[in-house]
Amino acid sequence: MTIDVYSWATPNGHKVHIALEELGLDYKAHAIDIGKGDQFEPAFLKISPNNRIPAIVDPDGPDGQPISLFESGAILIYLADKTGKLLPASGAARYTVLQWLMWQMGGLGPMLGQAHHFLQYAPEDVPYGKARYAKESQRLYNVLDKRLGETRFLGGDDYSIADIAAWPWTRRPDRQNVDTSDLPNFKRWFAEIEARPAVQRGVEVLADVRKEGFDEKEREILFGSAQLQRR
Numbered sequence: 001m002t003i004d005v006y007s008w009a010t011p012n013g014h015k016v017h018i019a020l021e022e023l024g025l026d027y028k029a030h031a032i033d034i035g036k037g038d039q040f041e042p043a044f045l046k047i048s049p050n051n052r053i054p055a056i057v058d059p060d061g062p063d064g065q066p067i068s069l070f071e072s073g074a075i076l077i078y079l080a081d082k083t084g085k086l087l088p089a090s091g092a093a094r095y096t097v098l099q100w101l102m103w104q105m106g107g108l109g110p111m112l113g114q115a116h117h118f119l120q121y122a123p124e125d126v127p128y129g130k131a132r133y134a135k136e137s138q139r140l141y142n143v144l145d146k147r148l149g150e151t152r153f154l155g156g157d158d159y160s161i162a163d164i165a166a167w168p169w170t171r172r173p174d175r176q177n178v179d180t181s182d183l184p185n186f187k188r189w190f191a192e193i194e195a196r197p198a199v200q201r202g203v204e205v206l207a208d209v210r211k212e213g214f215d216e217k218e219r220e221i222l223f224g225s226a227q228l229q230r231r
Helices: 011-023 042-047 072-083 091-121 127-148 161-170 184-194 197-202 216-223
Strands: 003-007 027-031 055-058 067-070
Touching (some): 011 161, 011 197, 042 055, 055 072, 067 072, 072 091, 072 161, 091 127
Parallel strands (some): 003 027
Antiparallel strands (some): 003 055
C-alpha cells in the first residue's frame, strides 16, 4: 500500500524522503507549502497537531490498521521497524543508533535551524543571535567529526536512521558559518552518504516546487504572529 507523505523540501522533510527511498517503500509526496501556510490547514493539523512537516499516513500500519504520525524522528523509527532495516531490532546497537538520532532531534537540528534563522532569515540584525548559534553549530559539527573518527557511521559500522536524520542538516555549513576545513571525518561521512542513489533521489522530492527565500507575507506566516494563533 502507498504511504502518504505530507512534506516540504527542507532538512526535516528530506529525512523522511531519503528513508522511504532507502527502504524501497511505495509512497506519494504531498506538498505542504509552509510559506503559504498550508501547515495550518485543518486537514493537515489532524495528522500534525504541532503544524510542522513532515507527517505520514500509512494505511497498512500496526495490525493492518491505518496510522498517522508526525515528528520526523518518530517517523524514521516507525519506518525502520516496519521494514526491519536501518535500525537494529534490539540490544546495545539499537540504543546506540537511537541516542544519535535523539542527538540530532534535540541538538543538531534545532541549533542549526536557529543558525539558519538568525544568519539568513531574521528581519533584523541580531549579532548576539548570529554569534550564539553559529558557535553552537560549530561545536555540534566538532562532536559529529569526533564521533565519525571512531566509527564509520553515527550508530557504528552500519548506515542507519541516525545518519539519515543528521545528514540533510549538514548540506550547507556555509549558511551556518561553520568551517569544515579541519573536519576530515565529517567530510568523509558526508561524501559517502551524498553518493548514495537513494539519498540523491530523496533530496529531489518536492525540490521542484520550493523556491529560495521568502517574501514579507511568507516571513509573517513562518515567523510572525500567524504562529501564535490558536487553531
